[in-house]
Amino acid sequence: MPVMPIGAFMVAEAAELAGHKVSVLDLMFERDPARAIALALRKSNPDVIGLSVRNIDNNDMRDPAFYIPGLRSLIQSIRSRTEVPIVLGGSALTVMPEEILRATGISSAVLGDGEVTFPLLPKRLSRGEPLDDLVGIALLAAGAFRANPPASTGARNDCMTPDYQRWIDIR
Ligand code: B12
Incomplete structure (x- = not known):
């Protein structure tokens, strides 16, 4: 069943509101994800x-069906083209952060509500500053896993509602 990537949109829009230039690639209907990744990386x-x-x-x-091997090959596609930091997030990470970081070889993830923490990362990463004090950050460093409690904005009436049409072709 195709579900809308609402969480990813929320993170994208929060990063944009924080002043970053953001683009989204939705792989749900991509026949050739590696090619889509190559094109998106070249463009953005x-x-x-x-x-x-x-x-x-x-x-x-x-x-x-187990989807982490598929994630690993997406990461390999990205890594064969760029060495920029990759940060994982989403409900799967909040369920099994340590296992997924170890299985993918990625060293950082955001647990819980990504719109709180992700917008803070680009500045920190570009300055080479540590991430370990950030809410919801999970890190795998020198084989040791550590995680801060996830951010949760809870169920609120003012929860952000991203403009879905802007990020993907809904139809
Ligand atoms: C609603 C829901 C459904 C609905 C979806 C309806 C719809 N039209 O969207 C239905 C019932 C259809 C459904 C189906 C399934 N679901 Co479901 N579902 C959920 C539930 C309860 C909420 C998901 C949601 O929309 N959250 C709201 C959005 C806004 O939050 P979010 O996506 O998590 O995004 C936030 C963060 O994760 C983070 N984030 C997201 N992306 C990114 C990216 C980055 C870079 C960063 C830093 C952060 C970040 O920030 C976001 C904003 O706060 C979750 C459990 C949960 N509480 O999360 C399970 C959950 C996601 N489902 C799960 C599963 C397994 C399934 C099914 C496979 C079940 C089945 N056998 O059919 C299917 C798969 C459907 C599919 N194609 O993917 C599991 C996934 C874990 C796992 N074991 O794989 C979960 C986690 C439940 C669980 N605890 O087991 N599901």
Whole structure:
């Protein structure tokens, strides 16, 4: 079932509101994700890449599917073209951060509400400043995992509502 990447839009829009130039690549319907990644990287030439990871598996005991190997190959596609920092986020990371960081070889992730922490990362990363005091940050450094409690803006009436049409072709 195709679900809308609402969480990724929220993070994208929050980063833009914080003054960053942001582009979104939705891989849901891409037949050739590696090619889509190559084109997007050429077009946007990013300083930081955030990957929104929703599902670890399909929760189906009769016909199980495990999605982390697919994530690993997306990361390899990115890594074969750029060395810029990659930060993982999304509901899958909040469920199993340490395992997913170890399985992918990525060293940082944001747990919980990414719109709080992700917009702070580009400045820190560009200055080579540590990330370890940030809310919801999970880090894998020299084989040791550590994580700060996730940010949660909770269920509020003023929860941000991103402009979906801006980020992907909804139709
Ligand atoms: C609603 C929901 C559904 C609905 C979706 C309806 C719809 N039209 O969107 C339905 C019932 C259809 C559904 C189906 C499934 N779901 Co569901 N679902 C959820 C639920 C309860 C909320 C998801 C949501 O919309 N959250 C609101 C958005 C705004 O939050 P978000 O996506 O998490 O994004 C935030 C952060 O994650 C973060 N973030 C997101 N992207 C990024 C990127 C970066 C770079 C950063 C830094 C941060 C970041 O910031 C965002 C904004 O705050 C979650 C559990 C949960 N509480 O998260 C499970 C959950 C995501 N589902 C899960 C599963 C397994 C499934 C199914 C596979 C179940 C099944 N067997 O069919 C399917 C898969 C559907 C699919 N194609 O992906 C699991 C995924 C973990 C796993 N085991 O893989 C979860 C986590 C539940 C769980 N605890 O097991 N689901």
